[in-house]
Amino acid sequence: MSFKPAAAPSFAAAAQPGRGVAWVVGVLVAIALFGNFYVYDSIGPVADLLQQQRGFSDTQVALLNAIYSLPNVVLILVGGVLVDRFGAARMTLMTAGICALGAALTAFSPNFAGMAAGRLLYGIGAETFNIATLAAVADYFGGRSLALAMGAELAVGRMGSYGADMSPTWFAGAYAQGWQPPLVIATAIAATSFAAAFGYWWVDRGPRRAGLLPTGKTAEKFQWRDLLHFGRAYWYLLALCVLWYSVILAFRSTFSIKYFQHAHGLDLATAGEMNSYVFLAAVFATPAFGWMCDRLGRYAPFLALGALLLPVALGVLALTHWSLWLSTALIGVSFSLVPAVMWPLTSRLVAPNRFGTAIGLMWVAQNAGISGANLAAGWLNDRFGAGAANPAGYGGMMAFFGAASVAGCACALLLWRTAGRRQHELAHGG
Numbered sequence: 001m002s003f004k005p006a007a008a009p010s011f012a013a014a015a016q017p018g019r020g021v022a023w024v025v026g027v028l029v030a031i032a033l034f035g036n037f038y039v040y041d042s043i044g045p046v047a048d049l050l051q052q053q054r055g056f057s058d059t060q061v062a063l064l065n066a067i068y069s070l071p072n073v074v075l076i077l078v079g080g081v082l083v084d085r086f087g088a089a090r091m092t093l094m095t096a097g098i099c100a101l102g103a104a105l106t107a108f109s110p111n112f113a114g115m116a117a118g119r120l121l122y123g124i125g126a127e128t129f130n131i132a133t134l135a136a137v138a139d140y141f142g143g144r145s146l147a148l149a150m151g152a153e154l155a156v157g158r159m160g161s162y163g164a165d166m167s168p169t170w171f172a173g174a175y176a177q178g179w180q181p182p183l184v185i186a187t188a189i190a191a192t193s194f195a196a197a198f199g200y201w202w203v204d205r206g207p208r209r210a211g212l213l214p215t216g217k218t219a220e221k222f223q224w225r226d227l228l229h230f231g232r233a234y235w236y237l238l239a240l241c242v243l244w245y246s247v248i249l250a251f252r253s254t255f256s257i258k259y260f261q262h263a264h265g266l267d268l269a270t271a272g273e274m275n276s277y278v279f280l281a282a283v284f285a286t287p288a289f290g291w292m293c294d295r296l297g298r299y300a301p302f303l304a305l306g307a308l309l310l311p312v313a314l315g316v317l318a319l320t321h322w323s324l325w326l327s328t329a330l331i332g333v334s335f336s337l338v339p340a341v342m343w344p345l346t347s348r349l350v351a352p353n354r355f356g357t358a359i360g361l362m363w364v365a366q367n368a369g370i371s372g373a374n375l376a377a378g379w380l381n382d383r384f385g386a387g388a389a390n391p392a393g394y395g396g397m398m399a400f401f402g403a404a405s406v407a408g409c410a411c412a413l414l415l416w417r418t419a420g421r422r423q424h425e426l427a428h429g430g
């Protein structure tokens with residue numbers, strides 16, 4: 001089995017596609033990513049409506065996002081192999097199609113099982129889609145501004161998340177009609193993502209036929225024993241990745257809007273808007289923080305700072321009546337800083353020819369964590385009867401997120417102690 005996860009810029013083609021074509025591909029992939037992230041975050045804004053109008057429990061709402069991650073505990077590795085085998089453009093197109101079908105099934109299903117099947121289908125497509133789009137950027141920008149191009153693509157994806165949170169304001173008429181029209185809008189946006197993926201596939205045929213793109217023949221053989229041979233610092237990073245993403249995604253993408261409505265008395269549009277600022281900040285701050293760390297040549301201390309801000313923000317939210325702006329700003333900095341540092345730091349802690357395996361393993365564990373965190377939070381809310389009539393019932397969920405984020409912060413500090421010296425951050429390790 002070969003495995004060349006796309007994030008690894010492991011080739012430097014002698015001849016490359018022209019800059020013009022690269023930019024066209026970059027824009028098309030960005031549009032496709034925007035749509036993909038919008039659909040991921042489309043459940044949070046309708047969570048309260050799903051409960052009021054369809055009688056869903058919090059566990060059911062949680063399952064709609066957990067089921068995205070569940071198949072990817074295995075599929076990420078398969079997805080890497082498929083991208084390798086069939087090329088980034090074909091896999092982007094194929095997975096964008098699966099995502100659009102999943103979004104449609106979610107929006108038009110008459111019952112919970114159908115909606116869950118739709119989110120499952122969407123999840124099956126989406127994480128491999130993420131790998132394929134990273135591969136697309138590596139194909140066209142490898143050897144020239146790759147980090148900046150990847151940062152910019154991630155930033156456009158975050159705009160999709162921002163759009164989903166702003167949708168109660170932008171599409172107030174649709175939300176006034178109930179839970180379904182907002183999900184139909186998400187389906188239309190997924191169709192646009194598919195159209196952009198089709199455009200990318202179309203443009204890509206020329207350079208690929210001209211032999212200007214990697215063929216996959218250089219892919220490394222995947223060896224199971226490779227998984228065990230990373231240094232200690234890598235395992236701290238993996239643990240942080242699991243804990244931090246589990247909290248941030250299960251909270252921000254599933255429950256925060258509903259929590260703001262019930263525990264802090266905001267209406268749906270204002271709650272969505274408050275949540276959206278975290279994503280909006282990340283659009284600009286993620287590339288800026290990446291640039292700053294590159295300039296300073298320091299990563300681990302900033303990662304520790306980003307990881308620390310998450311439990312502080314959750315504490316402010318759960319234990320005080322201070323302005324929601326403060327916790328939003330703290331989470332916004334954390335949400336921008338941690339991804340900006342995590343992926344470049346990974347490339348510094350592992351040897352270049354093991355970077356792909358390192359990322360693949362991190363995403364496998366991360367998906368298991370996100371899934372588990374969503375289900376645990378939903379179960380806790382149901383167990384303690386959380387809702388508009390009982391805001392205190394959210395205490396269990398907030399304590400759980402707080403504890404997980406403190407554990408993540410401890411991993412970041414251990415990482416800093418283990419491999420956070422300037423000389424470590426310059427060198428490739430295990």
Ligand SMILES: NCCCC[C@H](N)C(=O)NCC(=O)O
Nearest residue numbers: 037040127130245339363366
């Ligand atoms: N689109 C939301 C889920 C993305 C999960 C993905 N495995 C990942 O970690 N992406 C990087 C990021 O910071 O979003």
